[in-house]
Amino acid sequence: MTEAQLKICQNCKREFVIELNDFSFYEKMGVPAPALCPECRFRRRAVFRNETTLYSRQCALCKKNLISSYNPKSPYTIYCSDCWESDNWDPYVFGRDYDSSRPFFDQFGELMKVVPVKATMVSSSSKLGPNVRSDYINFAGGNKDCYLIFNGGGNENVFYSRGVSFSKDSSDGYFGVKLERCYETVNVSESSGVIFGQNALGALDSSFVLNVSGIQHCFGCVNLRHKSYHFLNESLPKAEYQKRVAEIQGSYSKTEEFKNRFNDFSLKFPRRANSNLKSVNSTGDYLVESKNLVQSFEAAKCEDCAYLFSVKYARDCYDILGFGYDAELMLETVASGYSSRIIGCQWAENSQNIEYSIAIRKSENCFGCNSLKNAKYCILNKKYSVEEYKRLREKIVNELKSQNQYGLFFPPALAPFAYNETVGQENIPFTKDEVLDYGFRWEDDFQMTIGKETLKPGQIPDHINDVTENITEQILACIDCSRNYRITPAELQFYKMMILPVPRRCFYCRHRDRIKRRGPLKIYERFCSYCKKPIKTTFAPEQPEIVYCEACYQKEVI
Numbered sequence: 004m005t006e007a008q009l010k011i012c013q014n015c016k017r018e019f020v021i022e023l024n025d026f027s028f029y030e031k032m033g034v035p036a037p038a039l040c041p042e043c044r045f046r047r048r049a050v051f052r053n054e055t056t057l058y059s060r061q062c063a064l065c066k067k068n069l070i071s072s073y074n075p076k077s078p079y080t081i082y083c084s085d086c087w088e089s090d091n092w093d094p095y096v097f098g099r100d101y102d103s104s105r106p107f108f109d110q111f112g113e114l115m116k117v118v119p120v121k122a123t124m125v126s127s128s129s130k131l132g133p134n135v136r137s138d139y140i141n142f143a144g145g146n147k148d149c150y151l152i153f154n155g156g157g158n159e160n161v162f163y164s165r166g167v168s169f170s171k172d173s174s175d176g177y178f179g180v181k182l183e184r185c186y187e188t189v190n191v192s193e194s195s196g197v198i199f200g201q202n203a204l205g206a207l208d209s210s211f212v213l214n215v216s217g218i219q220h221c222f223g224c225v226n227l228r229h230k231s232y233h234f235l236n237e238s239l240p241k242a243e244y245q246k247r248v249a250e251i252q253g254s255y256s257k258t259e260e261f262k263n264r265f266n267d268f269s270l271k272f273p274r275r276a277n278s279n280l281k282s283v284n285s286t287g288d289y290l291v292e293s294k295n296l297v298q299s300f301e302a303a304k305c306e307d308c309a310y311l312f313s314v315k316y317a318r319d320c321y322d323i324l325g326f327g328y329d330a331e332l333m334l335e336t337v338a339s340g341y342s343s344r345i346i347g348c349q350w351a352e353n354s355q356n357i358e359y360s361i362a363i364r365k366s367e368n369c370f371g372c373n374s375l376k377n378a379k380y381c382i383l384n385k386k387y388s389v390e391e392y393k394r395l396r397e398k399i400v401n402e403l404k405s406q407n408q409y410g411l412f413f414p415p416a417l418a419p420f421a422y423n424e425t426v427g428q429e430n431i432p433f434t435k436d437e438v439l440d441y442g443f444r445w446e447d448d449f450q451m452t453i454g455k456e457t458l459k460p461g462q463i464p465d466h467i468n469d470v471t472e473n474i475t476e477q478i479l480a481c482i483d484c485s486r487n488y489r490i491t492p493a494e495l496q497f498y499k500m501m502i503l504p505v506p507r508r509c510f511y512c513r514h515r516d517r518i519k520r521r522g523p524l525k526i527y528e529r530f531c532s533y534c535k536k537p538i539k540t541t542f543a544p545e546q547p548e549i550v551y552c553e554a555c556y557q558k559e560v561i
């Protein structure tokens with residue numbers, strides 16, 4: 004190939020471009036260029052990653068009650084983490100021959116239905132250690148006394164958060180590290196006492212702050228550096244500042260009122276085109292210390308990659324969702340890491356040359372395998388000699404190539420989750436009809452209750468000081484979706500300590516809101532509102548924000 008190519012997505016029929024760099028990557032991986040656009044490819048992967056939709060059910064082996072990301076209606080055999088990782092069952096028992104007269108993916112789908120599945124993605128062997136007293140978590144390791152946290156590790160006393168790591172005594176965070184006493188944060192790191200903050204670094208005891216660093220005691224402030232005692236960007240004497248803050252703090256109605264006031268106020272200030280930090284030659288958002296990334300989001304310390312979401316330490320990888328860590332030459336993977344030469348896998352770890360497989364650890368040269376460890380030269384959970392493996396693998400690869408599937412992720416029919424249970428719906432939401440049109444499933448039946456509340460939203464005291472311990476025995480109802488939820492004793496203690504009103508909305512609505520505040524996983528072409536130079540940003544052209552290019556922004560903000 005000598006030039007970029009315009010292609011039509013086989014699925015959504017939209018145009019997309021395959022760049023020259025892309026062709027050389029695909030060549031390196033030995034796959035043809037994809038027939039699907041990046042967004043359709045993301046969706047295929049996303050239906051293999053359910054982080055936040057949890058169900059209670061039973062381990063099929065030891066019968067203990069557990070939390071699982073698999074709906075009890077799903078056809079899989081679910082094991083608890085201990086049973087799944089034990090030697091009490093043998094994945095090779097389910098091994099089978101490849102039948103070249105039938106589609107490979109049908110045969111892999113049959114294997115998926117019989118091999119036991121691990122209830123949640125929690126690791127007992129994580130480098131961060133086991134999770135302690137933290138049952139309601141997923142994609143998490145090394146956490147202590149945590150509740151409803153997802154995609155995070157090394158936390159203590161952290162609740163209702165996603166993508167938060169190495170943090171303490173915090174709640175309602177999205178994407179951040181080293182938080183202490185923080186609440187309602189999006190992309191806040193190395194901060195303490197930050198409440199309702201976004202894009203903050205090194206901030207202390209501040210609320211309603213946006214695009215700030217090195218500040219302390221600031222309330223309702225935008226684009227400030229190394230300032231203290233500022234209220235709505237105005238410097239105030241300490242006593243006056245404290246008086247104004249005290250008038251709002253702890254009251255639900257005053258907090259909501261200020262939230263709206265701050266939103267309007269913040270629209271008057273220019274924003275950076277992206278929230279990347281120390282990243283060069285990259286497009287995307289929330290990229291940290293990365294180089295040469297294309298259309299990637301929430302990635303740290305990655306290089307020469309494209310279409311990443313929630314990945315750390317990956318090099319030369321395309322289309323990967325979650326994990327990373329010393330990952331190289333991976334294409335179309337979910338939750339895979341410490342691996343190289345991986346194509347189309349969900350959870351490949353410490354492995355090489357693995358294709359179209361699930362839950363493969365410390366293995367090499369496996370194709371279409373499920374839940375193997377220390378395996379070599381296996382296809383559909385059956386062992387082969389090196390020669391036989393090569394011959395058979397080529398046959399399957401040719402079959403997939405003839406269907407334009409080789410190099411893409413598993414087809415939607417194999418998805419273990421419904422679209423609206425997964426990071427797909429969280430990040431690129433669709434209606435039920437749209438989801439079904441794409442060939443994904445939709446779930447109407449979540450394990451949740453509505454109408455069982457013992458305390459109506461209007462009966463919750465406005466100020467946290469007037470809320471009594473008794474609230475932890477009540478059932479509340481979300482003011483947005485009516486879903487019932489509870490306040491745990493640890494959570495109440497946190498609100499009291501932080502002087503925060505009790506939330507009137509359930510975790511799922513709060514989580515969705517934070518993702519909305521984070522912005523879409525989509526890059527728009529726009530012009531710098533100041534110098535008119537073209538920029539790439541997640542702010543759609545019709546959005547009201549004033550968006551500056553990096554140079555203009557840095558000149559404006561001192």
Ligand SMILES: [Zn+2]
Pocket residue numbers: 012013014015016017039040041042043044
């Ligand atoms: Zn498409």
Ligand SMILES: [Zn+2]
Pocket residue numbers: 062063064065066067082083084085086087
């Ligand atoms: Zn068990």
Ligand SMILES: [Zn+2]
Pocket residue numbers: 481482483484485486508509510511512513
């Ligand atoms: Zn809700």
Ligand SMILES: [Zn+2]
Pocket residue numbers: 531532533534535536551552553554555556
């Ligand atoms: Zn500019």
